[in-house]
Amino acid sequence: MNYSNVNNSLVIRHQTEQLCIEPWGKDSLRVRATRYMNFTGRNWALSEEVSTKQSSVEITINGNESATIQNGRIRAKVNAAGVLSFFRDDKLFLREYYRNYFGTECGESCCLKIVGRDYKPIIGGDYALTVRFESNDGEKLFGMGQYQQAYLDLKGCILELAQRNSQVSIPFAISSLGYGFLWNNPAIGKASFGKNYTEWRAEAAKEMDYWITVGDTPAQIVEHYTAVTGHAPALPQGLLGLWQCKLRYRTQEEVLTVARKYQELGIPLDVIVIDFFHWTRQGDWKFDSEYWPDPKAMCDELHSMGIKVVVSVWPTVDRKSENFNEMFERGLLICTERGSIQTYDFQGDCLTIDVTNPEAREYIWEKCQKNYCDYGIDMFWLDNAEPDYAVYDFDNYRYALGCALEVNNIYPQMYAKAFCDGLTKLGREKEMLHLVRSAWAGSQKYSTLVWSGDVPSTFESLRDQLYGGLNIGLAGIPWWTTDIGGFMTDDVDDPAFKELLVRWFEFAVYCPILRMHGDRGPHNIPPLSNKEYGGGSLFTGQPNELWSYGEMAFTIMKKQLDIRLSLKPYIEKLMIEASENGAPLMRTMFYEFPEDERCWELMDQYMFGGEYLVAPILYPGKFERNVYLPAGTWKNLIDHKEYSGGQTMNCQAPLEAIPVFQRMN
Numbered sequence: 299m300n301y302s303n304v305n306n307s308l309v310i311r312h313q314t315e316q317l318c319i320e321p322w323g324k325d326s327l328r329v330r331a332t333r334y335m336n337f338t339g340r341n342w343a344l345s346e347e348v349s350t351k352q353s354s355v356e357i358t359i360n361g362n363e364s365a366t367i368q369n370g371r372i373r374a375k376v377n378a379a380g381v382l383s384f385f386r387d388d389k390l391f392l393r394e395y396y397r398n399y400f401g402t403e404c405g406e407s408c409c410l411k412i413v414g415r416d417y418k419p420i421i422g423g424d425y426a427l428t429v430r431f432e433s434n435d436g437e438k439l440f441g442m443g444q445y446q447q448a449y450l451d452l453k454g455c456i457l458e459l460a461q462r463n464s465q466v467s468i469p470f471a472i473s474s475l476g477y478g479f480l481w482n483n484p485a486i487g488k489a490s491f492g493k494n495y496t497e498w499r500a501e502a503a504k505e506m507d508y509w510i511t512v513g514d515t516p517a518q519i520v521e522h523y524t525a526v527t528g529h530a531p532a533l534p535q536g537l538l539g540l541w542q543c544k545l546r547y548r549t550q551e552e553v554l555t556v557a558r559k560y561q562e563l564g565i566p567l568d569v570i571v572i573d574f575f576h577w578t579r580q581g582d583w584k585f586d587s588e589y590w591p592d593p594k595a596m597c598d599e600l601h602s603m604g605i606k607v608v609v610s611v612w613p614t615v616d617r618k619s620e621n622f623n624e625m626f627e628r629g630l631l632i633c634t635e636r637g638s639i640q641t642y643d644f645q646g647d648c649l650t651i652d653v654t655n656p657e658a659r660e661y662i663w664e665k666c667q668k669n670y671c672d673y674g675i676d677m678f679w680l681d682n683a684e685p686d687y688a689v690y691d692f693d694n695y696r697y698a699l700g701c702a703l704e705v706n707n708i709y710p711q712m713y714a715k716a717f718c719d720g721l722t723k724l725g726r727e728k729e730m731l732h733l734v735r736s737a738w739a740g741s742q743k744y745s746t747l748v749w750s751g752d753v754p755s756t757f758e759s760l761r762d763q764l765y766g767g768l769n770i771g772l773a774g775i776p777w778w779t780t781d782i783g784g785f786m787t788d789d790v791d792d793p794a795f796k797e798l799l800v801r802w803f804e805f806a807v808y809c810p811i812l813r814m815h816g817d818r819g820p821h822n823i824p825p826l827s828n829k830e831y832g833g834g835s836l837f838t839g840q841p842n843e844l845w846s847y848g849e850m851a852f853t854i855m856k857k858q859l860d861i862r863l864s865l866k867p868y869i870e871k872l873m874i875e876a877s878e879n880g881a882p883l884m885r886t887m888f889y890e891f892p893e894d895e896r897c898w899e900l901m902d903q904y905m906f907g908g909e910y911l912v913a914p915i916l917y918p919g920k921f922e923r924n925v926y927l928p929a930g931t932w933k934n935l936i937d938h939k940e941y942s943g944g945q946t947m948n949c950q951a952p953l954e955a956i957p958v959f960q961r962m963n
Contacts, residue, residue, distance in 0.1 A: 443468030464751025524880025528743025581615030597674030663720035755784030771882025
């Protein structure tokens with residue numbers, strides 16, 4: 299084992315492996331290893347400049363036996379077997395899982411021949427990489443993006459590291475032991491947080507790369523993480539009220555009719571969204587002139603009402619699109635390794651633009667600038683951003699950046715980057731927001747508003763969205779939203795759905811963005827055209843405006859919207875905080891009260907910023923629930939009485955309101 303200090307980094311060479319541990323931000327270390335001669339030089343999510351002042355870094359080499367590197371409060375030790383251990387204030391919190399012949403320091407059963415860093419060669423390619431760590435009894439783990447499951451604490455979970463519709467893989471975990479861990483690798487893989495050991499796997503990689511930090515609180519850990527991966531920018535003005543959307547407004551006149559009615563009713567509308575197939579074919583990236591004859595006049599009228607306009611953009615390109623041949627010849631589309639070149643099959647024979655290619659990013663932006671921005675479109679809805687594949691056979695796709703197995707998870711980040719770069723060139727960087735159906739580590743810096751995807755209209759799904767929204771906030775994404783009521787509804791007249799819609803709306807009032815959307819059944823509305831293609835031939839859902847569900851639902855949602863509007867100044871302050879230190883708007887209870895052990899156990903209530911405790915109703919037919927109040931004085935916004943903290947209360951929850959408490963001190 300050869301240890302050396304190279305430019306204030308600890309470098310270890312042993313046989314064919316090179317290991318590098320270097321200071322990377324406050325109380326943080328970056329760890330890389332490779333069997334190639336050199337590292338790739340790719341920083342992936344670690345995109346931000348870190349301080350060059352490393353006066354607190356200490357490297358100690360003990361001959362050929364061991365070496366340590368310390369950066370502030372974190373220290374890494376490498377022993378003679380190359381096994382890594384990590385310490386916070388000299389207390390061990392993480393160690394590689396090693397069961398080999400060399401010594402007994404790292405556990406019993408040394409004849410198992412299991413090592414912490416395991417490279418499996420891929421014939422003709424790189425390596426499948428597995429990295430293992432000892433598990434800590436009693437540890438809780440959070441973050442990792444958004445998964446559709448009924449767990450907030452991820453300890454014991456196996457998570458696929460892959461992007462899918464409604465699954466957002468952001469491989470950053472926060473531990474109750476006071477550390478954060480970023481798997482700095484966009485490869486398809488798996489994270490297994492087992493009771494016996496933790497395992498990170500990449501299906502294809504040229505090197506191991508992870509980043510680790512320590513802090514006293516989850517807030518400190520998130521602050522360290524966003525300092526090296528990027529902060530969300532300041533949110534543009536005028537977006538914190540109601541967003542109106544449905545699947546789907548088919549014509550310019552439909553959009554204007556809805557906006558005019560909101561105006562007539564005196565209900566402020568901040569944003570209206572134009573969904574998919576306002577185009578003729580996927581990949582045209584322009585309005586179908588038959589149904590959208592004057593987009594500029596439409597935008598002008600909406601702007602005169604104080605309404606911003608969002609338009610949907612898909613990365614899929616139909617072979618019959620006017621842009622297909624040029625893009626195909628220029629190599630701007632994702633390739634398949636075998637079989638058909640098709641990658642997507644919804645309403646067409648489609649390929650997908652390769653946004654890991656800078657030339658492809660410029661191409662899609664140029665089309666969208668000409669066909670949308672120049673008409674007055676304010677923002678973009680970057681749908682199908684995983685990208686959505688007809689079949690998730692990741693080993694069959696190849697990008698300019700590499701095979702999908704190696705780089706796929708960064709795709710949604712590059713998709714948003716294309717529009718950030720384009721709008722920045724126009725001098726509109728302070729106006730940017732992109733509604734995106736996926737994200738990766740660092741996506742927050744690209745003005746990404748993640749929504750939770752095409753989820754079912756069920757109370758079970760509502761619970762999943764709560765857990766997903768809290769965990770994605772801990773993974774660095776402060777801008778998050780859902781389809782109120784869920785996306786997939788069979789019957790809008792079902793009283794059970796109306797109950798769900800109201801409860802979901804009440805929850806959404808205390809989310810970063812309040813957005814009506816959904817595919818409302820039944821699908822019995824005749825198409826506008828008998829053509830075999832285009833938006834006129836495609837189905838649409840039932841109306842989805844506030845007044846669409848009867849007087850009772852309308853009255854409740856209107857009152858809840860008034861609450862939301864009264865909170866705008868408060869939410870603006872939260873957005874500023876997010877841009878400064880990465881703080882999520884939706885916060886787990888332990889984020890605000892890390893010293894309260896009870897708060898580490900709570901899954902079904904949360905803090906909206908530091909002032910409001912929100913206890914959504916997550917089951918049908920429930921009109922009361924228990925709420926835990928941490929230390930302090932709390933005002934119940936239903937009965938307007940004040941209560942002392944340190945107790946669990948049974949609270950009334952009529953259909954008109956969910957329990958919300960304001961923190962008074």
